[in-house]
Amino acid sequence: MLAAAALALALQSTPVDPASADAAAVMVPVNGVFAALSARDGQALLPLMDAEARINVVAEGPNGARRHASPTVADFTGSLTPGPERFEEIMPAPSVMIDGDIASVWGRYVFRVDGELSHCGVNHFGLIRRDGVWKIANLTWTQRMTGCEGIVP
Template sequence: MLHSNLRDMKILVCLLVIITGFSADAQETPEETAAKKTVESFFVAFHDQDSIALRELAHPSITMQSIAEDEEGNVNLTTDTYSDFIKAISSIPETTKFEEKLHSFEIKVNGPLANVITTYSFFVNGELSHCGVNSFQLFKEEDSWKIIYIVDTRSKEDCDSSIQFRIKN
């Protein structure tokens, strides 16, 4: 009986060490939290159609690109200026409701460079329009993170809240 209790205690201690180790890995560093907050602030400004906040969150040399498949199945890369993006967002009529729901975050920081990847679903007037992955590159300028690059994928297929990176052969 004593050996059984000791064995059970050892198993319990090992499980606690493993669980504690996993939760420690899941904790964001202060820089990861700050980079994530910048991306979250971008989406608040995006949904509010706040052109001033959108400009403040981005570096002046920001680049924006999208990857999408057309009706014929061709994959295309398009590049837009950030100014055109802000104009397009600002010109959406109040009667049109849009929302980009973020499902997950993957954040990597190395000194003044951060990469924040999010999966998302995009809705227009409550209807699912498309889904995909956003990749934000951020640069730490003085004490704040600035978005320097955004690229996203856009798909109308297999959209649900568990969207993951998909690789097609």
């Protein structure tokens, strides 16, 4: 029983100071995803992703029904093509956690098209550090049209 409690305490992580150099390093590929979305440049995502990266999305429809999808990295990057609309994703208060060569970034976001709200949800980035470089190993997000108020002032 004592060993289980000690293990549970050892496995608990606390968020890293978002102003720290460690958090800034983890946020480089995360912010790179937002820049690639804004530029509508799927190819810009590729260097940010681990070779074995996974993507998952759970989209909630207006009737509350949820649709789960797991596009490949190639499908996701291929879907991000130039167009006339301006994309903008904002994740105002990400929580960053680091343990050695793994990290997690979690936070609410809003997604706008031409300045108008498209949807919101929660992003989760699972990252690994290889040879000193943080890469996205898992990108998961929820997507909904409700509950978006107050995420970004």
